[in-house]
Amino acid sequence: MDFTLSEDHKTIDQSIRRICADFSDDYWTECEEKARFPHEYHRAMAEGGWLGITMPVELGGAGLGVTEAAVMMHAASSSGGGYTAASAIHINLFGPHAIVVHGTAEQKARWLTPLIKGEQKACFGVTEPDAGLDTTSISTFARKVDGGYRVTGRKMWTSSGQVADKIVLLARTTLKADSARPTDGMSLFYTDLDRTKIEVRRIHKMGRNGVDSNAVFIDDIFIPDEDLIGEEGKGFSYVLHSLNPERVLVASEAIGLGRDALNRAATYARERVVFGRPIGQNQGIQHPLAECWAFLESAYWMTLRAGSLYDSGEACGAEANAAKFLAGRAAFNACTQAVLTHGGMGYAREYQVERLFRESILMRIAPVTEQLILSFLAEKVLGLPKSY
Incomplete structure (x- = not known):
């Protein structure tokens, strides 16, 4: 059983991070404050060929799986842009899934090609x-x-x-x-x-x-x-096919968001000196941050397991839902602790963690609530009576 990323996965991660490096905190702050779609970032991802990572090769896509897409989206959300960066390109990875599986050759060419090229949203x-x-x-x-x-x-x-x-x-x-x-x-x-x-x-x-x-x-x-x-008449079943991949992607995006917040908190804790010592030397700061790392790490590997099961054609409903649940909680806790670690400055937009904190609550709510996930797991895994 291999618990390491492949060389291809590492290449995807590094390539996405190189693109994201061109978009600073100031860029994402402007998009947030002006409520402006990050068109430049979307264009850069299209030019890099990443909007077609899960699309058919014959249409210009890469034809890769959900696991590779999860690695991509984790890199995107952990590189400063947070859930905004992920959401700007998320629809390309799961939204057209029904077209890929059930569309005609003519529909695929007509619809997917402009999405892959970034010509349409x-x-x-x-x-x-x-x-x-x-x-x-x-x-x-x-x-x-x-x-x-x-x-x-x-x-x-x-x-x-x-x-x-x-x-x-x-x-x-x-x-x-x-x-x-x-x-x-x-x-x-x-x-x-x-x-x-x-x-x-x-x-x-x-x-x-x-x-x-x-x-x-x-x-x-x-x-x-x-x-x-x-x-x-079969639209509901088509939508269902995309739910597990979406759970995996949202989980990976949440973990990326949480890891970015955690890294910012750790950096601040190393550099911020109070009473003649860095605040990160205090266990009251260390322990909550270390706990956040542990929960984010465990959620990440559950996410990759769910993606691997899906790509192998195996049942993954429980794992995909559990990954989304764990990742949403872990990201929210990491972002919360990042704000608390910064103290008063965590409330200031300059340090970015307040932006990540505001985004982190969304992954606990959408695209499915924690309560519905727990009801699903209780029924499907534990064999308890359906509650809804």
Whole structure:
């Protein structure tokens, strides 16, 4: 059993860090304060060929697995940009998964090539204000008409909708009451984000303001038949296929965020002198930081295990969910301790840890809550009765 990164993994890590080195703390502070998408960073990742790391080789992608993508995203989030840096390119790695698996050759060429080149950006429209994590209860409806569908509905927490050209959209094509099972009757589309028919309203939020989150209002938009992914009515199963990879990626991003905060705290503790000695010489500072390292390290290897299982075609639901749970907690605790280590200066934007702290709470909430993960593990691993 090998617990070391391969040479290819190390190369990915080093290559991403070289790109990220061109984007300073000041750059990420500006994106945060001006709520501006990091277009320059996104372009640099595209020019380096990294937006296609999981995409088919024949379309210009690298054709690599979730494990390699996790290594990439860990490097991105741990290099100063935090969860903003990860979120700016995250959709490229998991959002089009259904297209890769279920799209036609024509759809893949038409949709994935511009994403790989960085010529287009996409957003993901699944969550709804009245459904939340109960995806079977979404109400956005796609009514079949000649040549396509007429779609009306609402979506919530749609990231990068302000800058996106396309939207991955989950909608009901059969009412839940008329479906044989609650998970039936949903279809997945990839279509133009037509702003004459779709209002994208920005949500003002605590952190990660360089990548927008939105409430989306869809008013009778026409989606042509050729923008349907796979078969009508099977959209929920297509979305499920991408959930475990997303859990792995979010976990790796959270760990990168936490490690960056921890490194900043350790540096400050070595350099900050109070009462004639560095504060890092005090066990009251040392022990919490060392504990953060231990939890981040354990979460990291659970994440890589989950990614390895997925890439090997083995079941990984428990491991992917556990990785996301552990990573979210570990990142939040590391960022919290980083602020406390800095004392009053941890509250100042100059030292960056307050920005990382504000971002860290998000990984405990999204894309799935800790409570739902624990309910899943209790049922699927421990054999307890389903609670939801």
